[in-house]
Amino acid sequence: DSGVTQTPKHLITATGQRVTLRCSPRSGDLSVYWYQQSLDQGLQFLIQYYNGEERAKGNILERFSAQQFPDLHSELNLSSLELGDSALYFCASSVGSVGSGYTFGSGTRLTVV
Amino acid sequence: EDQVTQSPEALRLQEGESSSLNCSYTVSGLRGLFWYRQDPGKGPEFLFTLYSAGEEKEKERLKATLTKKESFLHITAPKPEDSATYLCAVQSWVGTSGSRLTFGEGTQLTVNP
Numbered sequence: 001d002s003g004v005t006q007t008p009k010h011l012i013t014a015t016g017q018r019v020t021l022r023c024s025p026r027s028g029d030l031s032v033y034w035y036q037q038s039l040d041q042g043l044q045f046l047i048q049y050y051n052g053e054e055r056a057k058g059n060i061l062e063r064f065s066a067q068q069f070p071d072l073h074s075e076l077n078l079s080s081l082e083l084g085d086s087a088l089y090f091c092a093s094s095v096g097s098v099g100s101g102y103t104f105g106s107g108t109r110l111t112v113v
Numbered sequence: 114e115d116q117v118t119q120s121p122e123a124l125r126l127q128e129g130e131s132s133s134l135n136c137s138y139t140v141s142g143l144r145g146l147f148w149y150r151q152d153p154g155k156g157p158e159f160l161f162t163l164y165s166a167g168e169e170k171e172k173e174r175l176k177a178t179l180t181k182k183e184s185f186l187h188i189t190a191p192k193p194e195d196s197a198t199y200l201c202a203v204q205s206w207v208g209t210s211g212s213r214l215t216f217g218e219g220t221q222l223t224v225n226p
Contacts, residue, residue, distance in 0.1 A: 002156065033213075043157070043200070043216040048207070056211025090156055098144060098204070098212040104156035 003027065004105035006091050012111045018079040021108045023091030025072055031055070031094045032074040033102065034066055038087040049074055050097040081112045115140040119201050119217035126191055126224050134186040134220045136201030144204040146184050147214060148177050151198045160186075160199075191224045198222070 003026035013019055025032050034046040045058035049068035060066075063081075068074040078085060088109050092102040118137045126132055138146065145164050149157035161170045163179040170177050174195065176187040186199055198221045202214040 002158075004156075035214075042218045043202075043214075045213045045215065048211050048213065050210070056207035056213050058213060088154075092156075097210050098206070100145065100162055101159050102147070102214060103159065104149075106156045107154075109154075 002103050002105060004091055004093050004103050006089075006105035006108050008108060009106070010109050010111075012113060013081060015081055015083060015112055017081050017112075018077065019081065019110065021076040021078070021089050021091075021110075023074045023076070023093075023105060025074070025091075025093030026103050029093035029095050029103070030072065031097055031099060032068055032072070033092040033094075034060075034074070034076050035090045035092065035104075036087050037090060037107075038084075043090070046076070048097075055097055078110070083112050086110055086112045115203055115205050115215040117201055117203055117215055117217035119199075119220050121220060122218065123221045124223070126188075126222070128192055128224055128226050129190045131187070131189045131191070133188070134199055134201075134222070136184040136186070136217055137182060138184070138201070138203045138217075139182075140203045140205050140215070142205055144206060144212065146179055147202045147204060148175075148184070148186055149200040149202065151200055151219070153198075157200055188222070191222075193224045193226050196222055196224045 005024040048056040148160040161177040198219040
């Protein structure tokens with residue numbers, strides 16, 4: 001157990017729907033990062049939050065959004081889902097805004113049918 | 114744009130047969146270079162962070178080294194349990210206070226008994 005908790009582990013939904021993925025960072029970590037891992041693109045950085053504030057943005061689609069709450073857990077919202085959004089979504093956390101070690105969760109496998 | 118290229122894509126070794134994995138990178142302002150191990154369907158597991166050329170770190174049968182353009186992960190006398198995908202990533206600043214990891218596609222290592 002890495003200490004980073006992601007729920008749900010698996011999610012199957014239809015095209016056009018909206019889903020929310022949840023991440024609780026390791027105790028003491030203030031930064032949360034979201035990554036997408038698909039078969040053809042490897043791990044792609046989506047977005048970073050630090051203590052509730054957005055700090056960095058990657059190639060995140062406009063249909064996707066995220067936030068970090070006062071208790072430091074984070075949610076990634078994916079809307080108007082397409083088949084191509086099927087992937088593993090990972091959350092990672094670190095103590096600072098520029099981590100010396102990123103701890104990853106076990107991921108949420110999203111399947112869009 | 115940060116780029117990470119890993120080679121080979123796949124590597125098969127016999128137990129006890131030492132080898133090296135390569136990670137070549139281009140980045141504007143390297144903050145750190147990370148190595149992770151990933152088992153199928155699981156989140157990446159942190160192995161090493163290297164910060165400057167000439168730095169080396171070791172853990173059990175693994176040793177990571179860093180130059181200005183590439184990093185090597187040396188595996189000495191591997192065992193079947195070392196079979197996994199090994200990921201290399203470079204860390205860079207985003208804006209004034211954010212950071213991101215850019216990952217390579219990984220090397221899939223199989224160690225046969």
